[in-house]
Amino acid sequence: MATRLASVPVAETYKVHARLDGVTRIYPPRAGHGEVHALGPLSLDLRAGEFLSVVGPSGCGKSTLLDVLAGLAVPSAGTVEFEGKRVLGEVPDGVGVVFQEDASFPWLSVEDNVAFGLRRAGMDAAETRRRVDFAVGFMGLKDFRRAYPSQLSGGMRQRVCIARTLVLQPRLILLDEPFGALDQQTRLLMGDELLRLWRETGATVLLITHALDEANLLSDRIGVMAARPGRFIDIVGTGWPRDRDSRLAERPDFGAVTARLWSYLRGESLKALQGSSPPLGGEAR
Amino acid sequence: MATRLASVPVAETYKVHARLDGVTRIYPPRAGHGEVHALGPLSLDLRAGEFLSVVGPSGCGKSTLLDVLAGLAVPSAGTVEFEGKRVLGEVPDGVGVVFQEDASFPWLSVEDNVAFGLRRAGMDAAETRRRVDFAVGFMGLKDFRRAYPSQLSGGMRQRVCIARTLVLQPRLILLDEPFGALDQQTRLLMGDELLRLWRETGATVLLITHALDEANLLSDRIGVMAARPGRFIDIVGTGWPRDRDSRLAERPDFGAVTARLWSYLRGESLKALQGSSPPLGGEAR
Amino acid sequence: MTLSLRSLRSLRDPILVAIGLVTLWQVLHQIAGDSAVTAPAPTLAHLWEMVGQARFLPHLRETGLAFLQALAISCIGGVLVGVVLGGHRLTGEVAEPILVGLYSVPKITLYPVILLLFGLGMPAKVAFGALHGIIPVVLFTMNAVRNVNRTYLRAGRAMRLTPAQTAWHILVPATLPEIFSGLRIGFSLTLLGTMLGELFASQRGLGFLLMTAIDLHDVKTILAIAVLISAFAVLANAALLAIDRRLHRGATPEAEKT
Amino acid sequence: MISKATIIRTVVLVGAVAALEVACRTGAIQPALVIAPSAMVKALAETLQSDDFGGHVQQTLSAVAIAMTLAIVGGFAIGFVLHWIPFLRRAFNPFLAAYYAIPHFAFYPLLIVIFGLGPAPLIVLATLFAMVAMIVATMAGLDRVPRVLLKTARIHRLSLMQEIWRIRLPAAAPHILSGLKLAVAYSFIGVIAGEFILSTSGIGHEIAYAYDNFDNPRMYALILFVLGIVTTFNMLVWTWERRLARRRGMAS
Amino acid sequence: EDIVVTHYGSLLYGVPYAIALEKGWFKEAGVDVTGILTSKGGGTSVRNMMAGDTLYAEVALPAALSAIKEGFNIKILSGGTDGRSSFWVTRVGEAIDKPADLKGKRFVYSRPKSVSESVTLAALNSWNVPVADVKMIAIGDFGAGLTALEHNKVDVAIIPEPIYSQKEKAGVKYKVIPWLDEKLPAYTQTVAIATDETIAKRPEKLRAVIEARRKGVEFLYANPKESAAILAKAYNLPPDVAASALDNIIKMNPTWWNRGELKQPLMEAMAEALGSVGALQLPIDWKAAVQPGFEPAAKTQ
Ligand SMILES: Nc1ncnc2c1ncn2[C@@H]1O[C@H](COP(=O)(O)OP(=O)(O)OP(=O)(O)O)[C@@H](O)[C@H]1O
Ligand SMILES: Nc1ncnc2c1ncn2[C@@H]1O[C@H](COP(=O)(O)OP(=O)(O)OP(=O)(O)O)[C@@H](O)[C@H]1O
Ligand SMILES: [Mg+2]
Numbered sequence A, B: 001m002a003t004r005l006a007s008v009p010v011a012e013t014y015k016v017h018a019r020l021d022g023v024t025r026i027y028p029p030r031a032g033h034g035e036v037h038a039l040g041p042l043s044l045d046l047r048a049g050e051f052l053s054v055v056g057p058s059g060c061g062k063s064t065l066l067d068v069l070a071g072l073a074v075p076s077a078g079t080v081e082f083e084g085k086r087v088l089g090e091v092p093d094g095v096g097v098v099f100q101e102d103a104s105f106p107w108l109s110v111e112d113n114v115a116f117g118l119r120r121a122g123m124d125a126a127e128t129r130r131r132v133d134f135a136v137g138f139m140g141l142k143d144f145r146r147a148y149p150s151q152l153s154g155g156m157r158q159r160v161c162i163a164r165t166l167v168l169q170p171r172l173i174l175l176d177e178p179f180g181a182l183d184q185q186t187r188l189l190m191g192d193e194l195l196r197l198w199r200e201t202g203a204t205v206l207l208i209t210h211a212l213d214e215a216n217l218l219s220d221r222i223g224v225m226a227a228r229p230g231r232f233i234d235i236v237g238t239g240w241p242r243d244r245d246s247r248l249a250e251r252p253d254f255g256a257v258t259a260r261l262w263s264y265l266r267g268e269s270l271k272a273l274q275g276s277s278p279p280l281g282g283e284a285r
Numbered sequence C: 001m002t003l004s005l006r007s008l009r010s011l012r013d014p015i016l017v018a019i020g021l022v023t024l025w026q027v028l029h030q031i032a033g034d035s036a037v038t039a040p041a042p043t044l045a046h047l048w049e050m051v052g053q054a055r056f057l058p059h060l061r062e063t064g065l066a067f068l069q070a071l072a073i074s075c076i077g078g079v080l081v082g083v084v085l086g087g088h089r090l091t092g093e094v095a096e097p098i099l100v101g102l103y104s105v106p107k108i109t110l111y112p113v114i115l116l117l118f119g120l121g122m123p124a125k126v127a128f129g130a131l132h133g134i135i136p137v138v139l140f141t142m143n144a145v146r147n148v149n150r151t152y153l154r155a156g157r158a159m160r161l162t163p164a165q166t167a168w169h170i171l172v173p174a175t176l177p178e179i180f181s182g183l184r185i186g187f188s189l190t191l192l193g194t195m196l197g198e199l200f201a202s203q204r205g206l207g208f209l210l211m212t213a214i215d216l217h218d219v220k221t222i223l224a225i226a227v228l229i230s231a232f233a234v235l236a237n238a239a240l241l242a243i244d245r246r247l248h249r250g251a252t253p254e255a256e257k258t
Numbered sequence D: 001m002i003s004k005a006t007i008i009r010t011v012v013l014v015g016a017v018a019a020l021e022v023a024c025r026t027g028a029i030q031p032a033l034v035i036a037p038s039a040m041v042k043a044l045a046e047t048l049q050s051d052d053f054g055g056h057v058q059q060t061l062s063a064v065a066i067a068m069t070l071a072i073v074g075g076f077a078i079g080f081v082l083h084w085i086p087f088l089r090r091a092f093n094p095f096l097a098a099y100y101a102i103p104h105f106a107f108y109p110l111l112i113v114i115f116g117l118g119p120a121p122l123i124v125l126a127t128l129f130a131m132v133a134m135i136v137a138t139m140a141g142l143d144r145v146p147r148v149l150l151k152t153a154r155i156h157r158l159s160l161m162q163e164i165w166r167i168r169l170p171a172a173a174p175h176i177l178s179g180l181k182l183a184v185a186y187s188f189i190g191v192i193a194g195e196f197i198l199s200t201s202g203i204g205h206e207i208a209y210a211y212d213n214f215d216n217p218r219m220y221a222l223i224l225f226v227l228g229i230v231t232t233f234n235m236l237v238w239t240w241e242r243r244l245a246r247r248r249g250m251a252s
Numbered sequence E: 001e002d003i004v005v006t007h008y009g010s011l012l013y014g015v016p017y018a019i020a021l022e023k024g025w026f027k028e029a030g031v032d033v034t035g036i037l038t039s040k041g042g043g044t045s046v047r048n049m050m051a052g053d054t055l056y057a058e059v060a061l062p063a064a065l066s067a068i069k070e071g072f073n074i075k076i077l078s079g080g081t082d083g084r085s086s087f088w089v090t091r092v093g094e095a096i097d098k099p100a101d102l103k104g105k106r107f108v109y110s111r112p113k114s115v116s117e118s119v120t121l122a123a124l125n126s127w128n129v130p131v132a133d134v135k136m137i138a139i140g141d142f143g144a145g146l147t148a149l150e151h152n153k154v155d156v157a158i159i160p161e162p163i164y165s166q167k168e169k170a171g172v173k174y175k176v177i178p179w180l181d182e183k184l185p186a187y188t189q190t191v192a193i194a195t196d197e198t199i200a201k202r203p204e205k206l207r208a209v210i211e212a213r214r215k216g217v218e219f220l221y222a223n224p225k226e227s228a229a230i231l232a233k234a235y236n237l238p239p240d241v242a243a244s245a246l247d248n249i250i251k252m253n254p255t256w257w258n259r260g261e262l263k264q265p266l267m268e269a270m271a272e273a274l275g276s277v278g279a280l281q282l283p284i285d286w287k288a289a290v291q292p293g294f295e296p297a298a299k300t301q
């Protein structure tokens, strides 16, 4: 994909591409349940051009973190900045998001779904067509370009949403378990493509994932979140070369990082399953 | 969970618990797209009390297979049998299904969601309560029992659906990527619990999953599906002892099975991504 | 505490609107004069006096009785028919165009046919009321049922629900907001229909009073009756809304403020 | 290709019409009340040829068209505003559907004062009548728009109009349909019933006139005519709905 | 038994029935009238009588004639009301004092081809005012007509009793144009009808109703005061309005309530008026329309 997409160098312009500062998010009490302290306080500097993954137990606040970072939810406390400007209840230009839920538009065909953002942005028809063709093919949806989401499998719908975001060439890409409904092989292929795209466009990527080796393989840094309220226990730097792909998994030191993530998470997941966890001290930047 | 659930021995009564015979499923042409040959022809004997996983590239027809087996979809050709009786457009008694999509009822609280099937089946209140309490706790939703699905994270909603099916103690459990939205650690814990339940109730389990080592770890046999139209390339027997848990992954021969699955799938996923695959010969029983 | 504050607020806003409507009424009165709209104060006084009279009660009872029966038919029948038409595709496709087509014909013109079927009197009024009210309920229910998330229905089938159980435990709760929208419109139209029935041939009932008032050009009484009916409909609507909110309180997240 | 439903529906309708025909011909139903369908058709043919008929039809249909357009567009807009501003919604919600209970025909004198003599009061009445259902359905439909789609809209930084037009409207469309169907029905009912009571021309008046003059053939012919036009309109909505449904996998 | 009386409860056609009901004369005559159904005039009254299996109805003559003309199985039995009973009014201060003033004025009537239209045309004709010189506006009903009059959207309207008295008591002033219909011939307004079936099967009941009504009419003229009280009660009118309404009608037309005789010339006058505007096809086959033998016996005093 990257071969055909113009590159948008980010790294030179900003050192810190996005910054979360003392962010918390508390859902107000509602029918059946009291207030939920879902996130934070948490601080994070997302460096320009880096690939950061976030892992953590189910329900720990990863999706909430993404919402706050994208400007989709207002933090209960703390501030969010993107490219030096405060994010205040509006999604800044240059941010692309793939949600955890299926967000394909059921009333649009696959290609219209993918072209959606381009058309709204006023991209000319020829370029739109070129990019859509490329993305549809790349996502393995060529046979289904005129089909509607109701005719697709779960994984295919997810791919439609990924394509719809990537054709826009965002400078900050936020991905919430984008490969959750894909088989491992497809995941790997997509992961490699994502890496290539990242390298060639210089975009900053934040990826929420459940697969630890995927996080390991793709990332410069991996934030490990504690059970709710979500905060970073640690942010693990991998030190992999920028020019990596899935063959990285064969390196002997690869396993060590995964193992470290494992050991962090073992306790947290158990805690999350067993109910309200006591507040944790660890917070990392 | 199993500790408190009465066991339903299936193995003695039936040798073949469910049978698919020459099943195909073709979706009729519809708006935007022609007909889709999603599945088969495919035959499968699901042995009583076995744990069978199905892996395959995205869009290959796994969910379709599950629909047909459960009686939720009528095959375009071929027959389906469960416990010796033909399955004809109706879900037979004793079959439990967890769907790939979020099927939690937004108008019910977590505990009412879990109790739903029991109440409809006329289970008495005390027993319902007992089972629901257990399942809710076991799924790590104790703090959220009165919450509504809109207040839960993606993974939490998925756990609600798993609980809702398991409290019914089905004799044949069909699971479509039930752990897709769960982090790896939680997956492992749930997997172990599922194994225990399976052992103690003697139920037959068919699990669709994307995680190959999960398939390997949990299963007696693993069906590997080819790209659409979905058929089995091979059904790999693992030969693991019935009395297994996640520590199995440490065995030296564990990796070999995963590797074998990998090698099967590599080609298929690529094929699936690249568009209409030529019909494949392999079909296994 | 917070709860009572919130319910106070939910009362306050409609009351503001009501005050606005009365003001509008006064303005209209200033523009149009007594022969078209009487002023609010004397009209309300007249209404008070009317309701106080003993001869008013039988009229009220007559209309009330007819209305309640018609309402029962509209609501129960409407939801049942709506669920069936929405849930069973073929039935829906066969019946919907016929129903909607017949409904779109101004019902006054069907009056002779109603008379033919039900004769003069209570049954005709009930039929006329139900005829007006049932279709909105059917349409809203049917459309909502058609658009119910398929996964819920699949889950129901997987739990071997009977059609009745599916209808009652999945289709109805999943479509409750739409059903209530239909019920609210159906409620009001049933009331209107019942009165229209009385308008044509009657010797008792609010419709009868209204008709004599129109004949006599007794604007004050016309308005008084209209106000009475509207107030009743508004209160009933508010009650339906409150029930609706309670029934699906967890299901829809309140709009998030950003 | 004719669908199974169409066939069954045709059979049902033909059966009903035939039963009515037989009942009328055998005298089970007096011609004073209902006339035989064949007689209705014959009368309709005659009515269509009468020279002043075109004027009535034109008057009624243009009033209906105006009312329908205003009601659908305005109803959606108002429904959207009420949905958008919770305060307004809380305030107006109880009054909306209650509107239907008001005996509006009692207010003709007022309408005449405000809108004068002519088609305007009729159009106002019909518009209001049709619009309320549209408003209620719009609000119900907008409540149903999945939140993740709204988030997607914000990610794409859509303007308010774009968001309404590109996301909320299509996402709510299947739910708004119940309001749309009622709006179509009520535009007709409003105009024709208004003409029936108030006006001195238009189809509604013609029906009333035939009614008062015991001209049953003409009355039923006109009702049949209305039924035909209304059905045509409904079929348009219906076809559109089916197309929506097919795309979304609701029908097969 | 139920009977139908057009506009019962609002317009004054029903006064004799109210009196008869109050005095128990229906029972006395051998019919137990339990309810008097009202209806909004026009064809509705006739249709209601037929569909509701009601014994008897007093309806507008034009409606009865149309129904019979269209082949409905009903017959005219006896007379109801004849002649003028309404006021022609304009706004106070409007200069309509002589026939020449009518030129260019706007006349309101209820519906095309209705009694009000035919009467208006006949009145204009009687003063040799060409229809082309005035504007005729149809508006639906009296109430709307009055509103339109007040808001200067029309110039001449017809007000029947008891609306006139009621408006007068409420302080609304109109300018009456008494001379306008002076030269009009008298015409029948309402008549009693019944279905052929009832006439064949239960003629004695019909006679009883007609007899009780006759007594009511005679009482009405003999005791206007007491009648006004009964009217006020039955119609829920203020006593003074009821009294003034009765008074006005008796003053204007001392024979409005007819004892029950059918007055052929007056019926024909109405038929002609209707025929002149095309509301009725002439000629009428009176033999087929009228069922003889139901008119009350000659005066019993
Ligand atoms: N709209 C909401 N209202 C109330 N509570 C909410 C809401 N959304 C999420 N929560 C709560 O916030 C917490 C964090 O949710 P979030 O969706 O961020 O988790 P997550 O880390 O994405 O989990 P998963 O991996 O399962 O998707 C959960 O405990 C959830 O119950
Ligand atoms: N309702 C439908 N109408 C038409 N085609 C459909 C429908 N549902 C599924 N398909 C097609 O059938 C094929 C198999 O779909 P299915 O959902 O069974 O795949 P899957 O193996 O479960 O994929 P995934 O892993 O992505 O969930 C896909 O190519 C899909 O496009
Ligand atoms: Mg999440």
Ligand SMILES: [Mg+2]
Residues within 6 Å of the ligand: A153, A154, A155, B062, B063, B064, B100, B176
């Ligand atoms: Mg699937």
